[in-house]
Amino acid sequence: MRTPYPSDISREQFEAIRPLLENARKKTSPRRVDLYDVFCAVLYLLKSGCQWRMLPSEFPKWRTVHAYFSIWSEPRKDGSLLTQALKKNQVGAARVKQGRNDSPTLLIVDAQSVKNTDTAGQKGYDAGKKVSGIKRHIAVDTLGLPHAIAVTTAEVTDRSGALEALKGSHADLSRVLSVLADSGYTGQPFAQGVQACVGATVQIAKRSELHRFAVMPKRWIVERSFAWLEKCRRLWKNCERKLDTSLQFIQFAFLTLLLRRL
Template sequence: MTSAGLARKASPSREQFEPIRALLENARKKTRPRTVDLYEVFCAILYLLKSGCQWRMLPSDFTKWRTVHHYFSLWSEKPEGGASLLEQALKKNQVGEARTRQGRNAKTSFCIVDAQSVKNTDYARRKGYDAGKKVSGIKRHIFVGTQGLPHAIAITTADVSDRQGALKTIEQNWEGLTEVTSLLVDGGYSGQPFAEAVQSLLGASVQVAKRHELHTFAVMPQRWVVERSFAWLEKCRRLWKNTERLLNTSLQFVNLAFLALLLRRY
């Protein structure tokens, strides 16, 4: 089986891709008739995400790499004060739809918050040093519901603290968090100033989940959900390390990883 065939087998089917096709078609900027299949382009980008290969090393049985990269750039563009098409497809389309099918409200009232520091490669331009994790690179901040579905994602350099990153995530994704009334965090987010800032921005309370015994492993109720969400990202080789030059590119690949997961499952 060709590389393209394997990618299609591991990617959402054409039927599963249909809910977001119309949204991605909005990236069109010219009146010339489209000559490429958007589904094939989407599968090619997922191949890069899963395999971790470089754009120029995309197998020849896919659409030309320059075309694939062009569409990814269009889908990743963030208008001033707005969301990219990939973010819209994930949060406004798939996450809300998945919750609605299960009899829940499209927007969650409870979020579990965490951050993950990721090492940079020499290609990446932006980086910082996380002294606590001893990692030089970037940091991913995510807010997930009780099912592990992302409601807010932000990427910063690793030197940004968990608390600062969480507040920045709220500011960048405020529209999708308007119904949130409670946040569950770990000890890294403790402190009255952070709780007051969250109350000011969201009107939500902060619950700190603390371990009962130091140096003893225990599964913390509900906190494991966000760890599972990070584990879903680890299934994509391109996300094992940060290979992107721009923070926005790193953000869009995280959005794409969650989007592909939701399309296949729901």
């Protein structure tokens, strides 16, 4: 038995996704490591922001942990195993638990520019926010749960990134009727793109003309979702060589958040 860490989830919570993760590869010999310990090791790295080689020795070897994370992140027909565990397992279950339909009718979209570290492999420059790095695009429901996520280099516009995220998840968004966005998404091309992708209309939430601080209705929800990600030090900056790795860590963070609510 290893020493538990504050970042760990309970074994009961992990059981909700264990069958899915166990089917990542066919077993040709008995597994020598506990998948629960592997999952908690990735979670420790995500929460603490340490390097793979700096994982505590009580966890399985870092190469083993990294290998399992790579397997869970592999692209598949229905998305990676982390994508399946998040969207098709936990997000729908969390909505049903709240008395909602498993698929939303309203989505709120936004983007977040994140600075790169020297180890990051891909980057762009966001001239509006003066940030050199990547950009995270998410679409959440009124509970703040993610239904579409995309990671691009920072020079990609918010509109293009949002369409990329929606296209990647359009099969699960058949009930969406409206997409709420800020003034950065204004324009007929974006509205037409959303209509063609998910068949929804676009609502633009405008700021107060009096130039005073005011909370825009429902717009704060997506900002709270970004704040949830900021609880993971690994996500404070982008240090990943590939954009897909950044995407998988974002999904891992949201997945853990939902598992803790079980």
